[in-house]
Amino acid sequence: MTSNVPLLEVRDLRKVFQAGGGLSGQPKRQVHAVNGVDLTVLPGQTLGIVGESGCGKSTLARLMLGLYPPTGGEVLFEGTSIAKLSRRELLGVRRNMQIVFQDPYSSLDPRMRIREIIAEPLVTHGRVGRGRRSLGRRRERVGELLEAVGLGADAQDRYPRELSGGQRQRVGIARALALDPKLLVLDEPVSALDVSIQAQVINLLARMQRERGLTYVFVTHDLSVLRHVADYVAVMYLGRVVEFAPTEELLRQARHPYTQSLLSAVPVPDPAAERKRRRIVLRGELPSPDNLPSGCSFHTRCPVARELCSTEPPGLGEQDGAGHRAACHFPVRSAEDLLAADSSGRGL
Amino acid sequence: MTALIVDELSGGFRLPAGTVQALDGVAFTLDEGETIALVGESGSGKTALILALMRLHPTPPFAYTGGRVLLEGRDLLSLPERSMRQVRGGAIATVFQDPMTSLNPVMTVGAQIAEAVRIHQRVSRDESRKVAVSALGEVGIASPEARARAYPHQLSGGMRQRVAIAMALACRPKVLLADEPTTALDVTSQAQIVDLLKQLQHRHGTAVILVTHDLGLVAQVAERVLVMYAGRLVETAGVDDLFAHPYMPYTWALLQSMPSRAPRGADLIAIPGQPPNLLHLPPGCSFSPRCHFSGDACGAAVPPLAERAPGHSAACILEPAELSKRQRVIETEVSQVP
Numbered sequence: 104m105t106s107n108v109p110l111l112e113v114r115d116l117r118k119v120f121q122a123g124g125g126l127s128g129q130p131k132r133q134v135h136a137v138n139g140v141d142l143t144v145l146p147g148q149t150l151g152i153v154g155e156s157g158c159g160k161s162t163l164a165r166l167m168l169g170l171y172p173p174t175g176g177e178v179l180f181e182g183t184s185i186a187k188l189s190r191r192e193l194l195g196v197r198r199n200m201q202i203v204f205q206d207p208y209s210s211l212d213p214r215m216r217i218r219e220i221i222a223e224p225l226v227t228h229g230r231v232g233r234g235r236r237s238l239g240r241r242r243e244r245v246g247e248l249l250e251a252v253g254l255g256a257d258a259q260d261r262y263p264r265e266l267s268g269g270q271r272q273r274v275g276i277a278r279a280l281a282l283d284p285k286l287l288v289l290d291e292p293v294s295a296l297d298v299s300i301q302a303q304v305i306n307l308l309a310r311m312q313r314e315r316g317l318t319y320v321f322v323t324h325d326l327s328v329l330r331h332v333a334d335y336v337a338v339m340y341l342g343r344v345v346e347f348a349p350t351e352e353l354l355r356q357a358r359h360p361y362t363q364s365l366l367s368a369v370p371v372p373d374p375a376a377e378r379k380r381r382r383i384v385l386r387g388e389l390p391s392p393d394n395l396p397s398g399c400s401f402h403t404r405c406p407v408a409r410e411l412c413s414t415e416p417p418g419l420g421e422q423d424g425a426g427h428r429a430a431c432h433f434p435v436r437s438a439e440d441l442l443a444a445d446s447s448g449r450g451l
Numbered sequence: 452m453t454a455l456i457v458d459e460l461s462g463g464f465r466l467p468a469g470t471v472q473a474l475d476g477v478a479f480t481l482d483e484g485e486t487i488a489l490v491g492e493s494g495s496g497k498t499a500l501i502l503a504l505m506r507l508h509p510t511p512p513f514a515y516t517g518g519r520v521l522l523e524g525r526d527l528l529s530l531p532e533r534s535m536r537q538v539r540g541g542a543i544a545t546v547f548q549d550p551m552t553s554l555n556p557v558m559t560v561g562a563q564i565a566e567a568v569r570i571h572q573r574v575s576r577d578e579s580r581k582v583a584v585s586a587l588g589e590v591g592i593a594s595p596e597a598r599a600r601a602y603p604h605q606l607s608g609g610m611r612q613r614v615a616i617a618m619a620l621a622c623r624p625k626v627l628l629a630d631e632p633t634t635a636l637d638v639t640s641q642a643q644i645v646d647l648l649k650q651l652q653h654r655h656g657t658a659v660i661l662v663t664h665d666l667g668l669v670a671q672v673a674e675r676v677l678v679m680y681a682g683r684l685v686e687t688a689g690v691d692d693l694f695a696h697p698y699m700p701y702t703w704a705l706l707q708s709m710p711s712r713a714p715r716g717a718d719l720i721a722i723p724g725q726p727p728n729l730l731h732l733p734p735g736c737s738f739s740p741r742c743h744f745s746g747d748a749c750g751a752a753v754p755p756l757a758e759r760a761p762g763h764s765a766a767c768i769l770e771p772a773e774l775s776k777r778q779r780v781i782e783t784e785v786s787q788v789p
Contacts (some may be wrong), residue, residue: 115737118562123757155637155638155639156608156637267725268724269725280737297492297493297605297664297726298492298666298705298708298709299492299665299704299705299708299721299722299745300492300537300721300725301708301709301710301723302707302708302709302719302720302721303721303722303723305710305719306718306719306721306773309718324637324638326638327667327709327710328710330710330711330715331710331711331713331716332710338713339698351715364639365638367642368639368641368642368667369638369667370637370645370667370668370671371667371670371711372667372669372672372674372691372692372694372706372711373670374665374670374694374708374711376670376692377670377671382642382646384639384642384643385639385642386645388607388609388610389607
């Protein structure tokens with residue numbers, strides 16, 4: 104399944120939102136949501152994008168699908184820049200890239216029946232007819248999709264409010280799969296679900312990927328989910344990718360101090376290990392994306408920042424080969440490096 | 452010393468469609484300075500229990516049907532509302548999930564904390580202001596005098612939760628009920644808040660009930676764990692015992708469904724189906740329709756929460772030895788799937 108020709112590629116992608124101004128009575132501000140991101144996604148693989156609220160991961164996901172026009176840079180799907188496509192051509196590409204949203208409560212139209220929700224992309228893209236005569240064909244196709252995601256045919260005539268969160272998320276996945284896309288962008292697909300239901304949905308996504316050779320971009324704040332599903336992980340902070348590596352490599356030896364502190368903050372379900380653990384607790388607050396710090400944007404909270412970090416933005420440099428990159432002037436070897444800096448008083 | 456005794460507490464919501472038995476014979480004790488975690492899926496009754504302890508449910512539709520909540524020898528359920536108001540925020544304080552909705556948006560945070568202090572202690576306005584500022588300093592807010600004049604919307608989520616904690620602890624409660632206090636926060640803010648709660652607890656000897664669905668957080672902070680399912684406690688144990696050998700299939704399944712415990716790429720052991728509708732509970736053990744090990748006997752009667760080892764109780768008819776044998780079988784099976 105895997106080839107080395109990227110299915111999706113983003114180059115120096117940027118998005119600036121205007122905030123304030125107008126009637127809000129606040130001064131106009133430029134919010135740099137995505138600030139120069141380069142990434143490639145290989146067919147059949149799962150790229151995980153992780154970061155905290157406001158890091159730009161959801162904006163990046165929407166830019167990848169062409170749901171927002173970028174402020175700069177470009178998105179290439181199978182080698183073609185989607186910005187250059189005509190409306191008709193874009194429709195053809197859209198068929199191959201679909202999205203599943205976080206909140207299955209707000210992403211399904213409450214006034215539509217499940218069969219209408221799932222049939223909508225099929226009708227829009229001309230796979231089945233819109234009229235009464237095609238009803239049988241529509242029901243058949245919707246039934247197949249519902250079965251694939253583990254819902255019974257009796258779900259067809261229900262409304263979203265009659266389903267649980269986990270069932271709704273299955274509907275969201277069935278809708279995304281309706282057109283047999285090549286790429287699924289999953290924006291926090293399990294974050295709103297209980298852990299038991301989360302496991303059902305993760306298993307379902309893994310099975311769909313195996314059976315259909317799908318490519319995933321999996322956006323989440325939860326590193327433990329990515330550990331389980333992703334081949335590669337990109338860590339985002341304030342609109343930039345600060346580290347990129349194969350998942351196991353990233354978890355074993357993260358080089359960026361921010362990645363280390365993220366890993367350190369996640370509690371592990373093992374009381375004995377938790378008692379032994381020393382945590383890197385980041386100081387201060389996330390800076391605002393409308394007023395980014397100079398140099399490396401993490402330097403204001405970094406335990407090992409030095410003078411250079413506040414003046415010179417670091418590039419996403421190669422680390423020990425094997426596709427591991429980190430944007431840091433002074434990459435760390437382990438959490439110990441950061442804890443040592445903390446206790447020597449240079450950090451906190 | 453015991454801080455709080457909950458004795459066979461039962462209650463439910465009387466709705467037109469029938470009675471929802473939200474709490475069914477919940478019993479446990481909380482020692483001074485201890486941290487108990489209360490875990491379970493959405494709808495298992497965790498928050499209903501916290502609100503019932505504080506008598507914050509509107510009655511009707513909620514009605515207590517039995518049991519006692521003993522704090523310093525007094526049964527909170529039989530106190531007049533006037534005295535209960537002194538208990539809330541005094542001897543027992545709460546921190547809720549979303550600090551944006553639990554703080555007053557049109558009052559500065561300093562004024563809110565000062566107000567809480569004046570309700571519970573006979574102090575002057577000036578004095579209560581000083582207490583508020585020092586409470587903000589104690590939760591690690593930089594320049595607390597200036598921040599006391601801020602409104603909630605001017606603070607970040609992590610900051611607001613610090614304010615909520617400052618307010619809860621300003622009157623030095625014996626018991627703190629923290630209902631998903633870090634769920635709305637990012638993981639690095641969560642680490643800060645958990646750190647803070649632990650420090651303050653050590654300093655003041657506060658007993659804490661932490662409601663959470665995050666078993667990682669449980670491992671990190673709790674000494675004992677109460678597992679709730681469909682309004683009942685189904686397992687109670689010390690944190691090490693619970694994670695090492697759960698005696699209730701529900702607890703085992705919850706642990707197995709965590710992605711961080713499974714081998715990479717293997718299927719997770721999910722809990723099939725949904726939590727039951729509390730209006731129509733299945734007969735016998737309410738977990739049996741979703742249980743990996745259920746048999747005919749499970750539908751016959753509700754299994755009582757029985758002690759299976761010192762300090763470790765579970766509501767399951769299977770013997771612990773038999774249960775762990777069957778758990779190993781499934782764990783091995785799953786880990787071998789490519």
